[in-house]
Amino acid sequence: MATAPVFGTIDQRFSDEPVALGPVDFSKIAFVSTSTGADDTLFPAGTAGDASSFKAVRFSSSDVTFTSKLGTGYLADAVAAVNAQIAPGSQAADITVIRCAEGTGGDTAAKLVTTQANIVAGLQVLKAAPSSINATPRLVGCPGYTAQRTGTDANPVVAALPEVLSALLAIAVVDVDDSNRDAAIDARETIGSDRIMPVGVAARVFDTDGATVITRPMAPRILGLISRADFQNGGKPFEPFANRQIHGLVGASRDIAFDLRDGSVEGQQLLAAEVSIVVRGEVDVDGAIADGGFVFIGTDNCATDGDAWQQIHQVRGADAIDVEHQRATRQFLGRKISASDAEAWINSLKFNLRDHKAGNDILGYKVEFKPDENSPEQVRAGRLTVDLGIEEAPVFRVAKRNVRRYRQAVTDLVADIAARINASAIL
Incomplete structure (x- = not known):
């Protein structure tokens, strides 16, 4: 420590002013799923019981070094789905994937059980991933493995999501059974989380051969839409994303009747049960959501009745403010409590709001x-x-x-x- 001069000057700097808060990015996406034919070195397939077998890989969705090695499975489709939603002026999305091994067993049901166990283990790896990938994904998907249920039981992957989402301050969009209205609503009834948004219809898209039409999960496309809405709102996660086009679709897995004026049609019934939908636009039809294309409609999560946080964009906005205030507060922690420092801390929060x-x-x-x-x-x-x-x-x-x-x-x-x-x- 330098000795103060007997004859001279002493300069001191104080930091008792409110701190400026930079924006937080809530548009980073994470997918935890399988992908047939992916490069085993770049994307190792993790298995339950061996946490070290998983690897969280972060990359730009426009980087062919990574996208070309994702194979042809659910992870490859999810990244392509996000890219189809990219907003004008944006080049790519920030994506992290955790590849999980496809299950083994004597029949399809047994293979599904072990696959879902691997994905549940992969979600725990995602929970701890931010420090290793230097980012915190706030939009999470497990494409291909959230719609299946055994009897009346909840889907095990969906059941494992709330803990991980709460830790990351993230939300998830999950596919539920799209076979009919009642199956979708029954699945929604097994979910109780203000961080999960179910969607009750799947996507019809071209396969990688560019000719065959196949059915793929809708959830990654909704996550791409949310990222697009964030970009169009200056990167902030406060904007709702309902009534927007989903790009890259050939069709939906089934046509859902929808009318803006009639609460009795299937689409309105699904929305009333907090199940989001994608419907086709119709030219010159009163009550249609649009003149054409495929439009996403959904605002709610699976919170309990009367919950003040039913609208999922509000959950995301509150999370963003929480993170901003945490980052402001940590700059004051460790100082002595004084009126000036307390005022500076509180004003930092106030000016942010x-x-x-x-x-x-x-x-x-x-x-x-x-x-x-x-x-x-x-x-x-x-x-x-x-x-x-x-x-x-x-x-x-x-x-x-x-x-x-x-x-x-x-x-x-x-x-x-x-x-x-x-x-x-x-x-």
């Missing part, structure tokens, strides 16, 4: 420091508490028009006629 309000990310906010929540004993122990009220912007889902006859218009018409006739009589 001010910027989100100005950007229409949230409807409003309130920041309070309450003395009765900060007792001398708590402060002596190094604890400060601040109360935040934040209202995330909801999605516009229902437009209601109250239409009545307007008698005043007739009165005005009579007055206009009278004025004209009286004026011509004078002439």
Whole structure:
């Protein structure tokens, strides 16, 4: 430590101002699944019981060094699905894949059980992956293995997702049984998480030969759509993504009846059960969602009834603010508690919310420091508490028009006629 001069100057710098917060990126995607024919060196196939056999591989979705070695299975299709949704001006998506080994067994059912066990183990690897890949994926998919159920049991992969999603502050889009309405709703009833969005229809796309049409999971395409919506919103995860086109589809696994005005049709019933859908546009048809293309419709997760966090874009927005506030707060931890430092910390949070309000990310906010929540004993122990009220912007889902006859218009018409006739009589 330098000795202070007896005769001279002393310069000191203080950091008691609010800290600036940079944006957080919530558009990174992770897929945990199988992929037939993938390169075993670059993408080793992990198995349950051997955590070291898994490898989280992060790459740009435009990098053919990686995409050309993904084989022809679900992971390869998922990356292609994301690329089909890329927004104009964007070049690629940030993707992490964890390849899992396909199961072994005497029959198809036994193979599925071991495959799903491998994927559940792969999800645990994903949970610990951020430190090794230097990124935190916030959009998660397990394409190909979330729709199957045994009897009335929940799908084991879907059942394993909430723990991992909560740890990553991520959400997942999962495919559920798309055979019919009741099967999709039955599957949704086994899910209870505000971080999971089920989709009840699969995608019809061209196979890698460019000629054969095959059925593939819809979930990766929705995840690509979410990433696209983030990009179009300056990288922020506050924007809803319903009523947007899904690109790269030849068709859907089945046509779902939908009418904007009729709550009794199948599409509306699925939405009421928090099952998202993709429907075809129709030209000059009243009640159609669009004139053409294939449109995604979905806003809700699988939270319990009455949950304030039913709309999944609001969960993502709240997660983003949580991360931003954590990053701001860690810069103050370890300092002594003083009025100036406490004010700087609280203003950092307040100014962050001010910027989100100005950007229409949230409807409003309130920041309070309450003395009765900060007792001398708590402060002596190094604890400060601040109360935040934040209202995330909801999605516009229902437009209601109250239409009545307007008698005043007739009165005005009579007055206009009278004025004209009286004026011509004078002439």
